Amino acid sequence: MPSKRSGPIAIEAIDLTKTYRSTVALDGLSLSIADGTVYGFLGPNGAGKTTTMRLLTGLSQPTSGRARICGRDITNRRELAPAVGYLPETPPLYDEFSAREQLEYAADLRDIPSETADKRISEYLDQFGLAGDEHKRISAYSKGMKQKTAFIQSILHDPQVLFLDEPTSGLDPRAARQIRQSITDFADDGTTVFLSTHILPVVEAVADEVGVLFDGKLVAEGSPDEVKSRVETGGESTLEDAFLAVTSADAPISNTAGATDE
Amino acid sequence: MTLRRDVRHGLRIGRAEFVRSIRGYTKETRRVIGIIFSVLFFGVMTLFLASGAYVAGRSVQSAAEIPFFDPATTVLPAALLVLVVLRTFERIGDIEASEFVLTTVHPRAVVIGLLVAETSRLVLWFGLPIAAFVAAFTSGLGAPTLPLSAAAVLLPLVGWATVWGYALGIGFLRVLQYLPGIRRMLKIVGGALVLVFVAGSQFVGQAIVSEDISIGSLLSRVTFAPLVDYVSLAFVGTPLARPSSWTAAVVALVLLALTPVGLAVATRQATALWFTDVGSRSATAQSKGSESGFSAPKPLALAQSGRIAWGHLVRGVRHPQQFSHLITIIFFIGPVGTSAFQGLDDYLGLVVAGTGIGLATYLAGATFGLNPLGDERPQLPFLLLTATTPRTLVRGRALAGFAIGAPVAVVASLGSIAFGTKPLHGVGFALGGVVMCLAATAFAVGIGTAYPIYEEREFWGTETVVPSTLVLLLYIFIVGGGTTIGYFTTLYLVSEGIPTAVLPGVLIGLYGLVTAGVSYGSYRYAIRRYRTYTFD
Known part of the structure; x- marks a missing residue:
């Protein structure tokens, strides 16, 4: 059962804002996520979730505000890189490589010693059921196989913070469960997981905390139970009910983090 | 320390990108057949050129007798610079799977990697013919040290042209990123220029033949004398050696000094381009719409x-x-x-x-x-x-x-x-x-x-x-x-x-x-x- 954690801060964002010309993609986002937390990051399409992930991984620069990952400023890429793993929605893989070549390449760029890399790669390929196909070119892989390869790539260096953008999208139930289980295992080992997904049961299953983004603003935050309690349904509410309630056009928007019953 | 690490990462990225290119060239039979035909065609041409180079090597008495040597020392580096600018526009302005690479290594490593890969691709296509040409000329001249001295002279020149071409290309891409209107205009103007260039390249041969235009006199006007002196250093130790001049040494120093500066400029430009998001472009794309619906005339x-x-x-x-x-x-x-x-x-x-x-x-x-x-x-x-x-x-x-x-x-x-x-x-x-x-x-x-x-x-x-x-x-x-x-x-x-x-x-x-x-x-x-x- 997920539980809210406390301790050193892994992800800290203060008043992060990102604008594209006249469009505000992210509007004063503040986060404080403790080490080892699985943070479910929810929001409708276009709410600013991917923008947030790109900002927190240093791939994009905020218009204003600042953020730190494990105490490292997101603008210092050289320090930031070893601390984070990022799996974007589209797996960043090379069709011309096999899974093993791709992972060896990633390990090489991550400065993982080759013996350690070989061992880890073999273990992960085996764990995710790719061992038999490790020498096939990625161009011949199914969507699920690509997703699993990219997931392994993002965790190969044991990052302190793992950013996952729709990691189970398009996966069959077995593969999705493998990813879910891995997320939980990583969190148990102290890795902070920042998980963006539309698949709410996944969030309910693994998240310690949930944040809901709507129109670039954080409109709800807390444990899944706290967020669910914001909805009066007369019966037992689900995360889906809560999500729909806080992201409807006429929902009152709280400007502070923390689950609040308004 | 960080430079050494970036260079190591860059070489690894360059190798990976080059391998990907090779696999891309050979993944379909159709492409392989095309490459075989190209190799046969250019192989025969190379044989002819090499035999000509051998004869030239035997007969030439001084560097000045090598056809178009002086203008080539200026035109070829300039052409390489332009080529890298164009390739930056077309292909190496960013890296595939950028979310992975840019969250893994420093942008300087990525710049080095892209340039290494691009240079390797150029060597793959042109290296063998050039090597054959130089070897034949060397053989005719009877100066076995020429390939080494030529490589020593050309490497700084190629390095300079490559990094500055990339810095320029990325600089242009940054301007276009901020000015989408200019980007659209340049696409149109660029397309027209390509047409003019292609057409012009077809007409120019005829013009030279029919109008009796001296290409030598045209090229001599763009010759940069210090570069001629510098490239002539390649002939040191051969019968074609010219008296050394201080300008050659100055050019060598300038090239060696400007190459790391160019790399630094290119890295700064690339970092700004890659991490300044594509918001301006997507915003432009979003602003385009079709309110009239779809109705054919x-x-x-x-x-x-x-x-x-x-x-x-x-x-x-x-x-x-x-x-x-x-x-x-x-x-x-x-x-x-x-x-x-x-x-x-x-x-x-x-x-x-x-x-x-x-x-x-x-x-x-x-x-x-x-x-x-x-x-x-x-x-x-x-x-x-x-x-x-x-x-x-x-x-x-x-x-x-x-x-x-x-x-x-x-x-x-x-x-x-x-x-x-x-x-x-x-x-x-x-x-x-x-x-x-x-x-x-x-x-x-x-x-x-x-x-x-x-x-x-x-x-x-x-x-x-x-x-x-x-x-x-x-x-x-x-x-x-x-x-x-x-x-x-x-x-x-x-x-x-x-x-x-x-x-x-x-x-x-x-x-x-x-x-x-x-x-x-x-x-x-x-x-x-x-x-x-x-x-x-």
Whole structure:
């Protein structure tokens, strides 16, 4: 059962804002996520979730505000890189490589010693059921196989913070469960997981905390139970009910983090 | 420490990118065959050049006797600089799977990696011929140290041109990122410049021969003397050695000093480009809209195939990069372009009409018809499951091409009246041109569906699918030949009327039958390909 954690801060964002010309993609986002937390990051399409992930991984620069990952400023890429793993929605893989070549390449760029890399790669390929196909070119892989390869790539260096953008999208139930289980295992080992997904049961299953983004603003935050309690349904509410309630056009928007019953 | 790590990462990235390129070149039999032909063709050329270099090496007494040596020392580095700028625009302005690479290593490593990969690709294509040339020249000269001294001299020059070319290219991309209006304008101007350049390159050879222009005197004006002194250092220790000059040493120092500066500038530019998001571009894309809905104009609106054709035309206007393959015709028109108009003052009208009809039949088929299945691959799961028949889909595509080609034929034919063509002849050419466009577009969809290309490649910043070069060349030769015969047949008919003699009658009839038969057969084949298409 997920539980809210406390301790050193892994992800800290203060008043992060990102604008594209006249469009505000992210509007004063503040986060404080403790080490080892699985943070479910929810929001409708276009709410600013991917923008947030790109900002927190240093791939994009905020218009204003600042953020730190494990105490490292997101603008210092050289320090930031070893601390984070990022799996974007589209797996960043090379069709011309096999899974093993791709992972060896990633390990090489991550400065993982080759013996350690070989061992880890073999273990992960085996764990995710790719061992038999490790020498096939990625161009011949199914969507699920690509997703699993990219997931392994993002965790190969044991990052302190793992950013996952729709990691189970398009996966069959077995593969999705493998990813879910891995997320939980990583969190148990102290890795902070920042998980963006539309698949709410996944969030309910693994998240310690949930944040809901709507129109670039954080409109709800807390444990899944706290967020669910914001909805009066007369019966037992689900995360889906809560999500729909806080992201409807006429929902009152709280400007502070923390689950609040308004 | 960080530099060493970045260089190590950069070399690893360069190796990976190079391996990916090699695998890309060889992943299809079609490409392998193309490469084999290229290697054979350029291999023979290299043999000739190498034998010439050997003879030159034996006979040359001083560096000044090497043809175009002085201007080449300036023109070649400048050309390399421009080439890298263009390649930065086209290919190496960013790296694939950037989310992975940019969250893994420092941008400087990525810049180094991209440049290493690009240099390796250049060496792959040009290294062997250059090595053969140098080896042959060295052998003729009897100076075995020349390759080493030449490499020592050229490496700083190549390094300088590469990093500064990249810095310039990335700088331009940054400007375009902030100024999307200029980006669009440059795309248009750039496209026009490419056309002018390609056409000009075809005309220039003729001009040099026919106008007796001295290319040596032209090039001597752009020669930068200190660079000549510097490159001449390659001949140190050989019979061609020149007296050393202090300017050569200064150039060497400047090149060595500016290369790391260029790398730093390129890294700063690239970092700013890659991490300053694509918001401006996506915002621009979002601002484009279509509020008027989709309604075809009158003649096309009458039939479903017409409305489909209108859809192709609208998409073409909104995404003109998909027509990049049409530039190929310049390579064919260029060499005959000037001569076609020479000494034909009395027949200028006929030339105008003929050229117009030729261009019209080319556009009629090549614009939309040479890769229908490849162009529509993403939409095929939808299209093939609609109630619309394959025949209508093929007709729609053919009609779109016809809508482009036929007006060109009519305008050129009627316009030729202003250049001396008789009005009746002009009308006859217009009619003949329209019929030929119809035949061309029907033929195009057949050969286009026979060999579809699905891969996208980047052209002027957008991904687009272009037809197979083989299909395009086949189309140009067959339709070009057919149009030529058709043009003279039309000229005969409008001049002489319906033939009464047996031979002309039989020949014209035969031409008509073959054209109609091949075109109709090709059209039927395209329909069958659509009907039986599977996603294998």
